[in-house]
Amino acid sequence: MDAFDGVIHVAAQALDPLDLYDVRGSLSEDERLVKDSVARLVDEQVLPIIGKAFEEHRFPRELVPELAALGLLGSSLAGYGCAGLNAVASGLICQELERGDSALRSFVSVQSSLCMYPIHAFGSDAQRERYLARMARGECIGCFGLTEPHGGSDPANMKTHARRRGADWILNGAKMWITNAPIADLCIAWAATDEGIRGFLVERGTPGFTTAEIHHKFSLRASATGALYFDDVVIPDEQRLPGVEGLKGPLSCLSQARFGIAWGAIGAAQACLSELLEYTKTRVLFGRPLAATQLIQVRLAEMARGITTAQLLALELARLKDRGAVTPSQISLAKWHNVRMALDVARDCRDMLGGAGISAEYAPIRHMLNLESVVTYEGTESVHQLSVGRELTGLSAF
Numbered sequence: 383m384d385a386f387d388g389v390i391h392v393a394a395q396a397l398d399p400l401d402l403y404d405v406r407g408s409l410s411e412d413e414r415l416v417k418d419s420v421a422r423l424v425d426e427q428v429l430p431i432i433g434k435a436f437e438e439h440r441f442p443r444e445l446v447p448e449l450a451a452l453g454l455l456g457s458s459l460a461g462y463g464c465a466g467l468n469a470v471a472s473g474l475i476c477q478e479l480e481r482g483d484s485a486l487r488s489f490v491s492v493q494s495s496l497c498m499y500p501i502h503a504f505g506s507d508a509q510r511e512r513y514l515a516r517m518a519r520g521e522c523i524g525c526f527g528l529t530e531p532h533g534g535s536d537p538a539n540m541k542t543h544a545r546r547r548g549a550d551w552i553l554n555g556a557k558m559w560i561t562n563a564p565i566a567d568l569c570i571a572w573a574a575t576d577e578g579i580r581g582f583l584v585e586r587g588t589p590g591f592t593t594a595e596i597h598h599k600f601s602l603r604a605s606a607t608g609a610l611y612f613d614d615v616v617i618p619d620e621q622r623l624p625g626v627e628g629l630k631g632p633l634s635c636l637s638q639a640r641f642g643i644a645w646g647a648i649g650a651a652q653a654c655l656s657e658l659l660e661y662t663k664t665r666v667l668f669g670r671p672l673a674a675t676q677l678i679q680v681r682l683a684e685m686a687r688g689i690t691t692a693q694l695l696a697l698e699l700a701r702l703k704d705r706g707a708v709t710p711s712q713i714s715l716a717k718w719h720n721v722r723m724a725l726d727v728a729r730d731c732r733d734m735l736g737g738a739g740i741s742a743e744y745a746p747i748r749h750m751l752n753l754e755s756v757v758t759y760e761g762t763e764s765v766h767q768l769s770v771g772r773e774l775t776g777l778s779a780f
C-alpha cells in the first residue's frame with residue numbers, strides 16, 4: 383500500500399517537458415549556475431535580436447563582449463583568464479547558446495574549441511601569452527581553416543601547403559566554408575608540409591593573406607562564414623604550432639568542438655518543442671486544442687523521446703570526458719545522434735505549425751535551416767556513421 387501511494391505521489395509531480403529525466407537534478411550547484419546564467423543571457427540579449435540578425439544575414443557581433451564577460455570563450459581551459467569549467471558545464475553553455483541560435487554556439491565553438499584549445503594544447507608559451515587572454519576577452523577573434531574547396535570530408539588530401547624557406551614558411555592555398563573568416567583577427571591554418579600536416583597561426587594583415595565572405599546562405603545566416611586565401615604568405619617558424627604533427631592536430635580540435643555540438647543540438651530542439659507545446663495548446667481545430675489530438679501527441683512524445691535520449695547521451699559523454707576516458711567514436715555517435723534528432727524535431731515542429739511554420743515569427747524554421755549546416759559541418763552525418771562503423775568492425779570504409 384505504501385509503495386502504491388509512493389507511485390501515485392511520484393506520478394502526480396509535474397515533470398519539466400524539456401527535461402523529462404530531470405538532468406538538472408543530477409547537476410552540481412556550479413553546473414546549474416553556469417546553465418542559468420547563460421540561459422539568462424540568451425533570454426534577455428539573444429532572443430530579442432536573433433530573428434532579425436538571421437533575416438539580415440548578420441553576425442550579431444555586439445554580443446561578443448557579453449559572451450566574454452560571462453566567461454564563455456575558452457571556458458574549459460585553465461589559466462589565461464579562462465574559467466577552467468568541467469565538460470558538463472561547457473556542454474550546458476553550448477546547449478543554452480544553441481537554444482538561442484546555432485550561429486552563437488558556432489561562434490563560441492570555433493573560438494574556444496578550434497582556436498583557443500589548439501593554442502593552449504599545442505602552442506608555445508609565447509603563443510599562449512600572445513593570444514589566449516585576448517581571445518578569452520573577445521578582443522581577438524579566431525577562425526579555423528581546415529576545409530578546402532575540393533572536399534572537406536577528406537582533409538588528409540589537403541592541397542594547401544607550406545614550404546620551408548630559411549627560418550620561415552611560405553604558405554599557399556585556399557580554405558572554404560570557414561566560420562568567422564570575415565571577422566577573424568587570427569586564423570589557424572592547417573597545411574601540408576614535407577614533414578606532414580602542420581598548424582600555422584596567421585594574423586589578419588599578413589601580406590598575401592586575404593578573406594572573403596560567403597553571401598546568400600540559407601542556413602546559419604547569423605554567422606559569418608567565408609573563405610581564406612594564402613598567396614605566398616611568409617610565416618615565421620615561431621607562428622607554427624610546435625606541439626602537434628599530422629592530422630591528429632585538427633582532428634583533436636574537432637573532437638572538442640563536436641562534443642559541444644552534441645550538447646548544442648539539444649538546445650535547438652528544446653527551443654522548437656517549447657514553442658510548439660504553447661502553440662498546440664491554443665490552436666483550436668475540430669473543436670479541440672491541437673494538443674488534445676492523438677496524432678499530435680504522438681509526435682510531441684516522439685520529440686520528447688529524442689530530446690531525452692540526447693540529453694542522457696550528452697551527459698554521459700561529458701562524464702566520460704571529465705574522466706579522461708572519452709573516445710572519438712563516442713563523440714561521433716553523439717554528434718550524429720543528437721544533430722539528427724534536433725533536425726527531425728525542428729522539421730516536425732515546422733510542419734505542425736502549419737503555414738505559420740514558414741514564418742520568421744516562429745523559431746523552428748530558423749533552427750531547421752541552421753541545423754542543415756550543423757549536420758554537415760564538423761564531419762557530415764555519413765562521416766560520423768563511418769567512424770562508428772570502423773569502431774564496430776575495425777575496418778575503415780571511408
Ligand SMILES: Cc1cc2nc3c(=O)[nH]c(=O)nc-3n(C[C@H](O)[C@H](O)[C@H](O)COP(=O)(O)OP(=O)(O)OC[C@H]3O[C@@H](n4cnc5c(N)ncnc54)[C@H](O)[C@@H]3O)c2cc1C
Pocket residue numbers: 492525526527528529530531532533534535536558559560561562601602607755758759760761762763764765779780
Ligand atoms: C556554415 C558552415 C560553416 C563551416 N565552418 C567551418 C570551419 O570553421 N572550418 C572548417 O575547416 N570547415 C568548416 N565548414 C566545412 C565543413 O566542415 C564541411 O562542409 C564538411 O566537412 C563537408 O565537406 P564538404 O562540404 O567539402 O563536402 P564533401 O566532403 O564534398 O561531401 C559531400 C557529400 O559526400 C559525402 N561523403 C564524403 N565522403 C564520403 C564517403 N567516404 N562515403 C560516403 N559519403 C561520403 C558527405 O557525407 C556529403 O554528403 C563549415 C561548413 C558550413 C556549411
